[in-house]
Amino acid sequence: MTEPVTLDQVARAAGVSRSTASRAINGGVASKQAIAAVARAVAELGFVPNRAARTLARQRTDQVAIVAPESPTAIFVDPFIGVVIAAVAHCLWQAGLQPQLALADPADPVASTKRFLHHSNVDGILVVHFHHDSCLEALLGELDLPIAFLGRPPAGVAAPYVDADNVQGGYVATKHLLDQGRRHVASISGSLTRSAAVDRRAGYLRAHREAGVEPGPAIELDFQFGAPGAAAARLLAGDPNIDAIFAQSDSLAAGALQAAAAAGRRVPEDIAVVGYDDSATAVQVFPNLTTVAQPVAALGSAAAGLIADRLRHGRWGEWPRLFPTELVIRQSA
Amino acid sequence: MTEPVTLDQVARAAGVSRSTASRAINGGVASKQAIAAVARAVAELGFVPNRAARTLARQRTDQVAIVAPESPTAIFVDPFIGVVIAAVAHCLWQAGLQPQLALADPADPVASTKRFLHHSNVDGILVVHFHHDSCLEALLGELDLPIAFLGRPPAGVAAPYVDADNVQGGYVATKHLLDQGRRHVASISGSLTRSAAVDRRAGYLRAHREAGVEPGPAIELDFQFGAPGAAAARLLAGDPNIDAIFAQSDSLAAGALQAAAAAGRRVPEDIAVVGYDDSATAVQVFPNLTTVAQPVAALGSAAAGLIADRLRHGRWGEWPRLFPTELVIRQSA
DNA sequence: CTGTTAGCGCATTCAC
DNA sequence: GTGAATGCGCTAACAG
DSSP: OOOOHHHHHHHHHTTHHHHHHHHHHHOOOHHHHHHHHHHHHHHHTOOOHHHHHHHHHOOOOOOOEEEEOOOOOHHHTTTHHHHHHHHHHHHHTTTOOEEEEEOOOTTTTTHHHHHHHHHHHOOOEEEESSTSSSSSSHHHHHSSSHHHHSOOOOTTTTEEEEEEEEHHHHHHHEEEEEETTTTEEEEEEOTTTHHHHHHHHHHHHHHHHTOOOOOOEEOOSSSSSSHHHHHHHHHHHHOOOOOOOEEESHHHHHHHHHHHHHTTTTTTTTTTEEEEEEEEEHHHSSOOOOOEEEEEEHHHHHHHHHHHHHHHHOOOOSOOOOOEEEOOOOOHH | OOOOHHHHHHHHHHHHHHHHHHHHHHHHOOOOHHHHHHHHHHHHHOOOHHHHHHHHHHHEEEEEEEEOSSSSSHHHHSSTHHHHHHHHHHHHHHHHHHEEEEEEEESSSHHHHHHHHHOOOEEEEEEESSSSSSOOHHHHHSSSOEEEEOOOOOOOOOOOEEEOOOOHHHHHHHHHHHHHOOOOEOOOOOOOOSSHHHHHHOOOOOOOOHHHHHOOEEOOOOOOSSSSHHHHHHHHOOOOOOTTEEEEEOOOOOOOHHHHHHHHHOOTTTTTEEESOOOOOHHSSSSSOOEEEEOOOHHHHHHHHHHHHHHHHSSSOOEEEOOOOOOOOOOOO
């Protein structure tokens, strides 16, 4: 049906040479009439440049990879990954760049991501959702492509990045609890291979230091694996003095809520709970969660802007950029 | 650093011609020694074929687009989209195909999806999460590429597809409620522009017909917009006889739970609630949701298999394929 | 089994 | 301002 139309045909239809047609299309020098004629021909024939040919000739793809070296299942559990990616995609499209989500093969996320990066010939890379133990550092070094991070990159990798101010997030959440007079604030974190978890914990500790209160028990749980409810139950069983929980995600907080209910402790009277993310979960559970909201879209835009600027203007913008978080107070604390 | 190495260099290093090198690499005819020599050269030089060049020469990309003509934000709220995509990705990688998630620009999802499809030169398309009002039918027709659907395609589009048996899902959920003696089963559905919603409702109606019970009031709500809680509250306020709710997603069911609580009705004693999806939400809320589970991974694999078979063997496999759902009984009904 | 040759569709020198 | 020529890196006929 739609046999592909080539630049040659456009040129012929417009009565010019192929090179003039090319210039007319790509904004090079050309007479007004030539441009008009070519434009008409393009419209009539429905010409759309062949990406492979263009890439080959230009030696660039105008594509940037969004990589998260994990199984898609794991990526998508992140409650705001969609918002991040929407913002990134929008920003990239604006800059004439095409976002390419590197979809890993769940059977071997790291290997398939490597394969993707090797074969995909993108112009730049945006890394999100990075585990520091993902063995991808080396690869990212080898590929010598512009690369930016959403979230602080692993120590030793001096790459441009933007991040939410997780230290501050952990701090305000914890301070909110301490200010209420809570004195045994337990902490449930995600995997500490993620910088976000480490930073939030640092904020938690700082709040305790400032208040002169001893930090409570802590439990580390991978974001996606393990049953949050069971973990929280163990926590509560282990220390009956606990009167508050700082959970590093709303889903962990939901687990804490269930554990509290199972243990016959009221929330927030007996135990106050603060979550993180301000996701849909926060208002689906009862009591609704007090939680830390991140400027997710802004983060996405900023990260995309980083790589877009580099690709378009040849130099990195200012970095790092830290975005403040905000405590959303509801019922659970 | 890593200046790209070409096939020419490999050929020279291996002491053969470029075409022999090409054959050796791509499994064409070649002597054992040639293959060995080329393999060594490839390894030593770290050769990785240029995708654009290969695409141009082969006239095919070995890429398949996964399209959902919506803002990424909307796509990612779907609780199991991650699992679907993981399964799809795995299946495609297995077939030597690279999944390309078409990330729309949230500012204009349909237009950017069209742009993507036009410029992206993929070999095939897998459509998921399709709204029947998305104006994409025409485009999909123009592009004459192999295209398959996950979820029943719009009427009039006779494309290969796989789907969950949503009629059955709606049926078992509703029957479960009716079998308990509930007689006023309200229904909260997602947007009826989605075939899934229509089908689930059909199942709901069938169960009523078989039981000789009059269908209860219904409310239609887009999956992502509108506050499920408020809608459910209106529903309850409008009809005090309601003793059960069939919600077409767990997130809608969570709203129903909140509305019930706000109205002072106990669940499941006064009002039974059944959700749909068996998502994380189902066990985060209290009471835990009785819900309809779909064989999500199987759906993804089957859909990917459809397009992979077509691309690899030139013909469509058997379709449509319907996958049964399963009622997961917990506390809410 | 191998090398030579000729494109794939486009951008981009370079003369004119 | 324009066209002719050249090459991007690879595959696939085609002879040998």
